[in-house]
Amino acid sequence: MFEKLQRLGKAFMIPIAVLPIAGLMLGIGAAFTNPLMVETYGLTGILGEGTFLFYVLSTMSAIGNIVFSNLPLIFAVGIASGLALQEKGAAGLSASIAFLVMHTIISTILGFLGHTPDTTSVEYFLSIGLDPVEAAKQANVYGYELGIFTVRIGVLGGIIVGLLVAFLANRYYDKKLPEALSFFSGVRFIPIISVLAISIIGVIIPFIWPYIHIGISTFSEFFGRTGPIGMFFYGTLMRLLNIFGLHHAIYPLFWYTSLGGELEVAGKLVQGGQSIFFAQLADPTVTQFSAEATKYFTGGYLPMMFGLPAAALAMYRTADSKNKKIVGGLLFSAALTSFITGITEPIEFTFLFVAPLLYGIHAVLEGISYAVLYALDVAVGVTFSRGIIDFTLFGLLQGNDKTNYIWILILGIPTAIIYYYVFKILIVKLNLKTPGRGEDSENKLYTKKDALLKDIDIEEVISALGGRENLVDVDACITRLRVTVKDTSIVAEDSIWKEQLKAKGIFKMGSGVQVVYGALAEILKNEINRIK
Template sequence: MMAKFQRFGGAMFTPVVFFVFSGIIVGLTAVFTNPAIMGDLAKEGTAWYTIWKIIDSGGWTVFNNMEVLFVIGLPLGLANKAKERASLEAFVVYMTFNYFVNQILQMFGKNVGVNINSDSATSGLKMIAGVKTLDTGVIGAILIAGIVVWLHNRYFDVRLPDWLGVFQGSAFVAMIGFFLMIPVAALFVWVWPVLQHGILQMQYFMVKSGNFGVFTYIFLEKALLPLGLHHFIYAPFQYGPAVIEGGTTLYWVKHISQFAASTKPLIQLFPEGGFAMQGMSNIFGIPGIALAFYSTAIPKNRKKLLALIVPGVLTAAFAGITEPFDYTFLFIAPALFFVHAFLAASLATTMYAFGVTGDMSAGLIDIAAKNYIPMWANHWQTYAIQWAIGIIFIGIYFVVFRFLILKFDFKTPGRSDDEMVNMFTKDDYKKKKSHSQNDNEKRNPFEVAAGAYINLLGGASNIQSVNNCFTRLRLTISNPELLATDNQFIAVGAKGVVRNKNAVQVIIGPDVTNVREEVDNLIENGGWEDFNPSKIVSDQQEENYSSYTATEAQLFAPVDGLFIGLDQLNDEVFSKKMLGDGFAIKPTNGNIYSSVEGVVESIFPTKHAIGIKSNCGAEILLHLGLDTVELEGKPFNILIKEGDHITEKTKVAEMDIDSIKKAGKEPDVINVITNMDQYKMSAIKKENNTEIKHGDPLVVLYQK
């Protein structure tokens, strides 16, 4: 459970990384558009003012879309695999949730005391990506993202029957999320207005808690860092709603210009800023610790020690990254780290008691851009007090740490007789704390297949690139001689292999997208060696087609042209019937019709292939041209959509034959039955190069 909390905390950092730069931009534009600082140059209407207002609008991108950033960012850190797809799923489900909330409020808002038409700042509503919905802040976004990640990790790899293959993966997760969001949205509409009232009371309490509240917050934020739980402390304060709606970061940047122009003390303007002072220990605490390290080091090691700690001090003070120092305490003496947490809380609380406040949670660069530069004209006295207190605390840090190091003989950097004590990183700490765990998780079938294919392809080092189309895994191989035989590929589930020097195609079928995801994952993260192809048995499930009312299907010519058998095609996948039996036509025009009555099951993104489920359950692949996947859909115009019921009279696509030929491809229209093992086909009585018209009956399929 602790590992899950730590992982969640780490994922929180994914969207947060954008805030620092955006905050600096907003802070600087507040300075450069302030006439009190820049004079007449910054008056409204000047070119200078106009340019900086344009820049300012871009700086607000992150702050105006924090919820969306968290929804997209968290899955990148939490999803077990296919992280990019998980992010897209989260965005779709989150927006579905907001649309549901909007509609429920329009119909029942008065029953819960919410007026969806209100534009008041205290209405509890917000526009998110163009949808007016409850203002649940990043808390709501995190909850929905968490639900989607759970759905993704649990259901993304679920293998559906081939005839439902189009709904596998992300589509399946989004479908479940769609229906789940209906009760979730209803629950939020009922509960959240009550929570908003409670949050307002909590904010009032936290602000009134004064110095005690600030000390407790800073101490916990620092002390919980070793456990990776500090994110749970600062996130509700910085990004809302623990102490102020929207969080201290957003509130400060929204009011920079107002605060800069005011002569009132900052503590009166922004008392909530005491909960954004954790950056003070970066600037004034770390230098004191470094001085203690230097002072207590063996003299012969001090020169080397300077080269070690000076970059760390500068990084901590200017960028707010304190990892080398923080994790060194954990290795050497955990007690020192908790002393650091106590002193950091004392430092921030003392400054707050003397009226220092603002958005000071990072390093000196960020703090200067958002505090010192814009506020200096009217609030320089506050910052003079701050630095006086800070310098005093550098001395306090130095004295306390030096005393404890010498008293308890902690082997801090430079205190070893025989070698330097190194600074450590978070990875070092995790390795020290980690224990080996048995991985008994059941492998999903796509991962099993992917691992087997990588082994049969000569290993990850033999694979230069991986891609896929509708049915094939397309690879570039370094050494073709390392590849296994076709029979070995077929034994683990492949329908065949096409080899052309370094270009290899593994024919898989509708599962290819899921298998491709697992191939990428295993190549990137390792583990493919664990799959021994000789021990993997292909598990082919038989589908029950008893639900179909028809037991046979008539296939028709889908286009005008010349009939040709599959064995005449210049493509081994089709000519050797790896995907199934069927026929092909050399078209004389680009009007493509359905070859069977049924339902459109899938349309490949590059538009060169259409999957049709006939009324008797036969799966028909209508493939437009050879290797036309490389043309990225440009020669095709698809006229139907997935789910449409079509017949031989339905025009499904238009194909630009000339552009296909100019690209060096063949425009042959191919009709293949991909689940041919469940059907038998009547004899085709057409000779090669026989002229036919679309709609001509060609062959009948019968269930076996």
């Protein structure tokens, strides 16, 4: 299960990887074409309607918006190609075809059942006696996908298509058919079997989705009614799952599906927290972003921009005097990465393995951040992570009236103080071996240059993984080498990875192995795949 979840998380990252640039284009385009901002700062002559920059920025906004408007298809193709072990291109193409077929079949079945745009509207449900709330819920079950009248299965539909096609591609990529049908063997069989399989699912969905949709909406409402308490547990859990890289398999469900809520924006029902935010960002009539939508990610700004940099300062201040010069630059670099980009693993993994208690406290503090910012109605959006870049684009430039971003700045200093003193006191009182403390402390964060030139021998890494014959699949995320092996019992122990192979740590579960290497992970993956 661990191995499958880590692969799923990695597959999720493929479609998600295109979203930061789309979000940046939408954020910049929407911010600098907003009439209120243009008039407030007297920029009509430069950015006003009809100017060259207005056309450029409007185009950027449209490009970003079209990506977020078609996330279901993007997820279908991305997951299918990401999970396919062979013939990834064929899997991606098959997923796009299957996605269209599924919604076409759903639309056809809805027609047979008498469900049309007219008989699924709020007005129709009101006319047959439903109360306004129930009428809205029933109407929200139905909508459009790529111009096809269908059920609002959204990104979840894309995930279903992606998973199914990947499974079929991995099973039938080398399928041999009888001689008369040999042309359709192998890779050509993938779209055929995908269409046949998704057709069955397409027939079933119209009968069961209305009940599933209502159930998800009810659960989402229940989760919302838990208020700050619910967000505390969500934020804490996501940070703990980050240890194993499994958060990638969970948070997209809240960011891009109806599990993260539904809201009508510009006359269109939008599902998922991040999707709602960017739909509102593209709508110039929105005067305040929905904190109900952004509650699944805004809480990360306080620990990423203020908390962890302060923790890095605490580790520096508690380091042995002789080591401060060595660890100072490294910790500063990791802290700056967290502050600017919101990428936290370089700094988190400096204390996760040597002082897991600190990581547990960090997770709790992040949960509190989620709860507090949600309670204060803060609604600052996110592309990929929560650093000063995203804060500027989706907080400062959007204005406090829309986002309540001021609370992040107000609470930033108290957050930093809490992190600093909690970390400093615990490090000193418990004599925790954070970077620079003790004779045998590791006083470096490993760089690409270290690995490529002298520190890591690829053959030794492969040997530590049990040898070439033990490798099934080698992949990587931002900071971890993710490997599926035949036998984890012959994978080297943690001490060997740390002392000889310069890793920060290793996780083994089922047939999945994750080795924490920071920015080296992608390089090592490429090198292992090149020579294995």
